[in-house]
Amino acid sequence: MWPDLGKYGETVLSAYAASLLLLGVLVVLTLWRGKRVRRIMEDLEQRMRRDG
Amino acid sequence: MSIWEYANPRKFLQSSERVMPVLWLSSGVLISVGLIWGFFFTPDDYRQGSTVKIIFLHVPAALMAINAWFMMLVASLIWVVRRHHVSALAAKAAAPVGIVMTLIALATGAIWGQPMWGTWWAWDPRLTSFLVLFLFYLGYIALWEAIDNPDTAADLTAILCLVGTVFAVLSRYAVNFWNQGLHQGASLSLDEKENVADAFSNPLYVCMAGFALFFLALVFYRTGTEIRARRIKALLARQRQEA
Numbered sequence: 001m002w003p004d005l006g007k008y009g010e011t012v013l014s015a016y017a018a019s020l021l022l023l024g025v026l027v028v029l030t031l032w033r034g035k036r037v038r039r040i041m042e043d044l045e046q047r048m049r050r051d052g
Numbered sequence: 053m054s055i056w057e058y059a060n061p062r063k064f065l066q067s068s069e070r071v072m073p074v075l076w077l078s079s080g081v082l083i084s085v086g087l088i089w090g091f092f093f094t095p096d097d098y099r100q101g102s103t104v105k106i107i108f109l110h111v112p113a114a115l116m117a118i119n120a121w122f123m124m125l126v127a128s129l130i131w132v133v134r135r136h137h138v139s140a141l142a143a144k145a146a147a148p149v150g151i152v153m154t155l156i157a158l159a160t161g162a163i164w165g166q167p168m169w170g171t172w173w174a175w176d177p178r179l180t181s182f183l184v185l186f187l188f189y190l191g192y193i194a195l196w197e198a199i200d201n202p203d204t205a206a207d208l209t210a211i212l213c214l215v216g217t218v219f220a221v222l223s224r225y226a227v228n229f230w231n232q233g234l235h236q237g238a239s240l241s242l243d244e245k246e247n248v249a250d251a252f253s254n255p256l257y258v259c260m261a262g263f264a265l266f267f268l269a270l271v272f273y274r275t276g277t278e279i280r281a282r283r284i285k286a287l288l289a290r291q292r293q294e295a
Contacts, residue, residue, distance in 0.1 A: 003092055005102040008167060012105050015163040016091070019109045019156045023266075026152045030270055034277040041280045044287050 059136035075269035082262030112263035114157035120150030128210035140206035145274035188216035
Protein backbone atom coordinates (compact mmCIF):
# COMPACT_ATOMS: atom_id res chain seq x y z
CA MET A 1 0.00 0.00 0.00
CA TRP A 2 2.71 2.50 1.00
CA PRO A 3 4.37 3.73 -2.22
CA ASP A 4 8.07 3.22 -2.77
CA LEU A 5 9.36 6.80 -2.80
CA GLY A 6 12.94 5.71 -3.49
CA LYS A 7 15.73 8.14 -2.75
CA TYR A 8 13.32 11.09 -2.68
CA GLY A 9 11.27 9.82 0.26
CA GLU A 10 12.47 12.52 2.61
CA THR A 11 11.83 15.24 0.03
CA VAL A 12 8.27 14.16 -0.73
CA LEU A 13 7.31 13.55 2.90
CA SER A 14 8.75 16.85 4.09
CA ALA A 15 6.81 18.72 1.38
CA TYR A 16 3.57 17.02 2.46
CA ALA A 17 4.32 17.55 6.17
CA ALA A 18 5.12 21.26 5.71
CA SER A 19 1.99 21.86 3.61
CA LEU A 20 -0.39 19.96 5.86
CA LEU A 21 1.08 21.68 8.91
CA LEU A 22 0.57 25.13 7.37
CA LEU A 23 -3.00 24.27 6.32
CA GLY A 24 -3.71 22.86 9.79
CA VAL A 25 -2.40 25.97 11.54
CA LEU A 26 -4.50 28.17 9.22
CA VAL A 27 -7.69 26.22 9.98
CA VAL A 28 -7.07 26.09 13.74
CA LEU A 29 -6.29 29.82 14.00
CA THR A 30 -9.29 30.69 11.80
CA LEU A 31 -11.72 28.64 13.92
CA TRP A 32 -10.16 29.79 17.22
CA ARG A 33 -10.44 33.49 16.36
CA GLY A 34 -13.91 33.00 14.89
CA LYS A 35 -15.23 31.39 18.07
CA ARG A 36 -13.55 33.99 20.30
CA VAL A 37 -14.95 36.96 18.36
CA ARG A 38 -18.44 35.41 18.26
CA ARG A 39 -18.39 34.87 22.04
CA ILE A 40 -17.21 38.44 22.73
CA MET A 41 -19.92 39.86 20.46
CA GLU A 42 -22.68 37.80 22.05
CA ASP A 43 -21.53 38.75 25.58
CA LEU A 44 -21.42 42.40 24.62
CA GLU A 45 -24.87 42.34 23.00
CA GLN A 46 -26.32 40.56 26.03
CA ARG A 47 -24.75 43.09 28.40
CA MET A 48 -26.04 46.04 26.37
CA ARG A 49 -29.57 44.56 26.27
CA ARG A 50 -29.46 44.01 30.03
CA ASP A 51 -28.21 47.52 30.73
CA GLY A 52 -30.80 49.00 28.36
CA MET B 53 -32.79 38.76 -6.21
CA SER B 54 -29.69 40.90 -6.61
CA ILE B 55 -26.12 39.93 -5.67
CA TRP B 56 -25.89 43.26 -3.80
CA GLU B 57 -28.29 41.90 -1.17
CA TYR B 58 -25.28 40.02 0.19
CA ALA B 59 -23.64 43.36 0.93
CA ASN B 60 -25.98 43.44 3.93
CA PRO B 61 -23.88 41.90 6.75
CA ARG B 62 -26.85 40.09 8.31
CA LYS B 63 -27.90 38.60 4.98
CA PHE B 64 -24.30 37.60 4.25
CA LEU B 65 -23.94 35.86 7.63
CA GLN B 66 -27.24 33.99 7.21
CA SER B 67 -26.43 32.84 3.67
CA SER B 68 -22.81 31.94 4.32
CA GLU B 69 -23.72 29.86 7.36
CA ARG B 70 -26.05 27.80 5.19
CA VAL B 71 -23.40 27.25 2.51
CA MET B 72 -20.35 26.70 4.74
CA PRO B 73 -21.04 23.11 5.93
CA VAL B 74 -21.30 22.04 2.27
CA LEU B 75 -18.06 23.87 1.43
CA TRP B 76 -16.13 22.43 4.41
CA LEU B 77 -17.34 18.91 3.70
CA SER B 78 -16.84 18.94 -0.07
CA SER B 79 -13.41 20.58 0.16
CA GLY B 80 -12.31 18.07 2.82
CA VAL B 81 -13.50 15.14 0.72
CA LEU B 82 -11.96 16.45 -2.52
CA ILE B 83 -8.59 17.33 -0.94
CA SER B 84 -8.43 13.95 0.82
CA VAL B 85 -9.38 12.02 -2.33
CA GLY B 86 -7.00 14.05 -4.51
CA LEU B 87 -4.02 13.74 -2.17
CA ILE B 88 -4.57 10.04 -1.42
CA TRP B 89 -5.01 9.35 -5.14
CA GLY B 90 -1.95 11.42 -6.00
CA PHE B 91 0.27 10.12 -3.23
CA PHE B 92 -0.61 6.43 -3.24
CA PHE B 93 -1.90 5.64 -6.72
CA THR B 94 0.20 7.57 -9.22
CA PRO B 95 3.39 6.27 -10.79
CA ASP B 96 6.79 7.94 -10.51
CA ASP B 97 7.77 10.33 -13.28
CA TYR B 98 10.58 9.06 -15.52
CA ARG B 99 12.69 12.17 -14.81
CA GLN B 100 11.48 13.48 -11.44
CA GLY B 101 10.95 10.13 -9.74
CA SER B 102 8.59 10.26 -6.75
CA THR B 103 9.07 14.03 -6.31
CA VAL B 104 6.33 14.44 -8.93
CA LYS B 105 3.87 13.75 -6.08
CA ILE B 106 4.63 17.24 -4.74
CA ILE B 107 2.70 18.65 -7.73
CA PHE B 108 -0.60 17.79 -5.98
CA LEU B 109 0.14 20.37 -3.31
CA HIS B 110 2.36 22.83 -5.15
CA VAL B 111 0.13 23.56 -8.15
CA PRO B 112 -3.21 23.98 -6.29
CA ALA B 113 -1.52 26.16 -3.64
CA ALA B 114 0.15 28.35 -6.28
CA LEU B 115 -3.12 28.61 -8.19
CA MET B 116 -5.00 29.71 -5.08
CA ALA B 117 -2.23 32.12 -4.05
CA ILE B 118 -2.74 34.02 -7.31
CA ASN B 119 -6.53 33.64 -7.44
CA ALA B 120 -6.87 34.81 -3.82
CA TRP B 121 -5.18 38.04 -4.81
CA PHE B 122 -7.57 38.46 -7.76
CA MET B 123 -10.52 37.82 -5.46
CA MET B 124 -9.12 40.51 -3.13
CA LEU B 125 -8.79 42.85 -6.11
CA VAL B 126 -12.43 42.37 -7.15
CA ALA B 127 -13.64 42.80 -3.54
CA SER B 128 -11.47 45.92 -3.13
CA LEU B 129 -12.81 47.44 -6.34
CA ILE B 130 -16.38 46.79 -5.16
CA TRP B 131 -15.47 48.60 -1.93
CA VAL B 132 -13.93 51.54 -3.80
CA VAL B 133 -16.88 51.90 -6.19
CA ARG B 134 -19.89 50.92 -4.07
CA ARG B 135 -18.59 51.28 -0.49
CA HIS B 136 -19.97 47.92 0.67
CA HIS B 137 -18.25 47.06 3.95
CA VAL B 138 -18.70 43.31 3.49
CA SER B 139 -16.60 43.37 0.31
CA ALA B 140 -13.74 45.22 2.05
CA LEU B 141 -13.92 42.73 4.93
CA ALA B 142 -13.97 39.79 2.49
CA ALA B 143 -10.74 41.11 0.93
CA LYS B 144 -9.22 41.43 4.41
CA ALA B 145 -10.38 37.89 5.27
CA ALA B 146 -8.86 36.39 2.13
CA ALA B 147 -5.34 37.77 2.66
CA PRO B 148 -4.16 35.34 5.39
CA VAL B 149 -5.47 32.43 3.33
CA GLY B 150 -3.65 33.75 0.28
CA ILE B 151 -0.38 34.21 2.17
CA VAL B 152 -0.51 30.62 3.49
CA MET B 153 -1.12 29.37 -0.05
CA THR B 154 1.85 31.43 -1.27
CA LEU B 155 4.00 30.05 1.53
CA ILE B 156 3.02 26.46 0.66
CA ALA B 157 3.80 27.08 -3.01
CA LEU B 158 7.20 28.60 -2.12
CA ALA B 159 8.06 25.90 0.46
CA THR B 160 7.05 22.91 -1.68
CA GLY B 161 8.81 24.49 -4.67
CA ALA B 162 12.02 24.91 -2.67
CA ILE B 163 11.83 21.36 -1.27
CA TRP B 164 11.27 20.00 -4.79
CA GLY B 165 13.92 22.26 -6.31
CA GLN B 166 16.74 21.06 -4.07
CA PRO B 167 17.04 17.55 -5.57
CA MET B 168 15.77 18.51 -9.07
CA TRP B 169 17.60 21.80 -9.74
CA GLY B 170 20.32 21.32 -7.17
CA THR B 171 19.27 24.45 -5.29
CA TRP B 172 16.54 25.51 -2.87
CA TRP B 173 16.17 28.88 -4.53
CA ALA B 174 17.00 30.64 -7.80
CA TRP B 175 16.29 34.23 -8.82
CA ASP B 176 14.12 32.92 -11.59
CA PRO B 177 11.32 35.24 -12.92
CA ARG B 178 8.46 33.12 -11.60
CA LEU B 179 10.06 32.39 -8.22
CA THR B 180 11.02 36.03 -7.74
CA SER B 181 7.59 37.36 -8.69
CA PHE B 182 6.06 34.85 -6.28
CA LEU B 183 8.34 36.04 -3.50
CA VAL B 184 7.31 39.63 -4.24
CA LEU B 185 3.66 38.52 -4.14
CA PHE B 186 4.35 37.03 -0.71
CA LEU B 187 5.80 40.37 0.43
CA PHE B 188 2.73 42.17 -0.93
CA TYR B 189 0.52 39.83 1.10
CA LEU B 190 2.60 40.66 4.21
CA GLY B 191 2.34 44.39 3.51
CA TYR B 192 -1.41 44.13 2.86
CA ILE B 193 -2.05 42.34 6.19
CA ALA B 194 0.26 44.74 8.06
CA LEU B 195 -1.52 47.78 6.57
CA TRP B 196 -4.94 46.52 7.76
CA GLU B 197 -3.52 46.03 11.26
CA ALA B 198 -1.69 49.37 11.32
CA ILE B 199 -4.69 51.63 10.62
CA ASP B 200 -7.36 52.05 13.27
CA ASN B 201 -10.11 53.51 11.09
CA PRO B 202 -11.55 50.56 9.10
CA ASP B 203 -12.72 52.72 6.17
CA THR B 204 -9.30 54.35 5.77
CA ALA B 205 -7.67 50.92 6.07
CA ALA B 206 -10.00 49.55 3.39
CA ASP B 207 -9.19 52.49 1.07
CA LEU B 208 -5.41 52.20 1.46
CA THR B 209 -5.32 48.41 1.24
CA ALA B 210 -7.47 48.60 -1.92
CA ILE B 211 -4.76 50.77 -3.51
CA LEU B 212 -2.03 48.36 -2.35
CA CYS B 213 -4.06 45.48 -3.78
CA LEU B 214 -4.31 47.25 -7.13
CA VAL B 215 -0.51 47.73 -7.24
CA GLY B 216 0.16 44.15 -6.11
CA THR B 217 -2.01 42.82 -8.92
CA VAL B 218 0.89 43.50 -11.28
CA PHE B 219 2.90 40.88 -9.38
CA ALA B 220 -0.01 38.46 -9.22
CA VAL B 221 -0.18 38.64 -13.03
CA LEU B 222 3.61 38.35 -13.27
CA SER B 223 3.57 35.30 -10.98
CA ARG B 224 1.19 33.60 -13.38
CA TYR B 225 2.78 34.62 -16.68
CA ALA B 226 6.43 35.20 -15.76
CA VAL B 227 7.51 32.04 -17.60
CA ASN B 228 5.76 33.22 -20.79
CA PHE B 229 6.90 36.86 -20.51
CA TRP B 230 10.61 36.19 -20.03
CA ASN B 231 10.91 32.68 -21.41
CA GLN B 232 13.94 32.04 -19.23
CA GLY B 233 14.82 30.74 -15.80
CA LEU B 234 14.51 27.32 -14.22
CA HIS B 235 10.77 27.11 -13.67
CA GLN B 236 8.89 25.09 -16.25
CA GLY B 237 5.75 26.30 -18.03
CA ALA B 238 2.17 25.52 -17.05
CA SER B 239 1.59 21.97 -15.81
CA LEU B 240 -1.92 21.96 -17.20
CA SER B 241 -2.56 23.15 -20.70
CA LEU B 242 -5.12 22.69 -23.46
CA ASP B 243 -2.18 21.70 -25.66
CA GLU B 244 -1.83 17.93 -25.17
CA LYS B 245 1.94 18.05 -25.80
CA GLU B 246 2.50 20.46 -22.91
CA ASN B 247 -0.03 18.91 -20.54
CA VAL B 248 1.07 16.46 -17.86
CA ALA B 249 -0.08 12.84 -18.37
CA ASP B 250 -3.65 11.92 -17.36
CA ALA B 251 -2.30 9.75 -14.51
CA PHE B 252 -1.14 12.99 -12.86
CA SER B 253 -3.63 15.53 -14.21
CA ASN B 254 -6.79 13.75 -12.97
CA PRO B 255 -5.88 13.74 -9.24
CA LEU B 256 -4.44 17.22 -9.76
CA TYR B 257 -7.83 18.51 -10.98
CA VAL B 258 -9.46 16.97 -7.90
CA CYS B 259 -6.92 18.68 -5.61
CA MET B 260 -7.40 22.01 -7.41
CA ALA B 261 -11.18 21.82 -6.98
CA GLY B 262 -10.68 20.88 -3.32
CA PHE B 263 -8.32 23.80 -2.69
CA ALA B 264 -10.72 26.22 -4.41
CA LEU B 265 -13.65 25.11 -2.22
CA PHE B 266 -11.40 25.13 0.86
CA PHE B 267 -10.45 28.72 0.05
CA LEU B 268 -14.12 29.68 -0.28
CA ALA B 269 -15.01 27.99 3.03
CA LEU B 270 -12.20 29.80 4.83
CA VAL B 271 -13.02 33.16 3.26
CA PHE B 272 -16.73 32.87 4.11
CA TYR B 273 -15.90 31.91 7.70
CA ARG B 274 -13.25 34.59 8.13
CA THR B 275 -15.48 37.28 6.57
CA GLY B 276 -18.14 36.38 9.15
CA THR B 277 -15.52 36.82 11.87
CA GLU B 278 -14.47 40.21 10.45
CA ILE B 279 -18.12 41.35 10.31
CA ARG B 280 -18.56 40.42 13.98
CA ALA B 281 -15.25 42.07 14.95
CA ARG B 282 -16.43 45.26 13.25
CA ARG B 283 -19.75 45.09 15.11
CA ILE B 284 -17.85 44.71 18.42
CA LYS B 285 -15.92 47.89 17.61
CA ALA B 286 -19.15 49.73 16.79
CA LEU B 287 -20.88 48.52 19.98
CA LEU B 288 -17.91 49.53 22.14
CA ALA B 289 -17.83 52.97 20.48
CA ARG B 290 -21.56 53.40 21.16
CA GLN B 291 -21.05 52.31 24.77
CA ARG B 292 -18.24 54.85 25.22
CA GLN B 293 -20.41 57.59 23.71
CA GLU B 294 -23.30 56.82 26.05
CA ALA B 295 -21.08 56.62 29.15
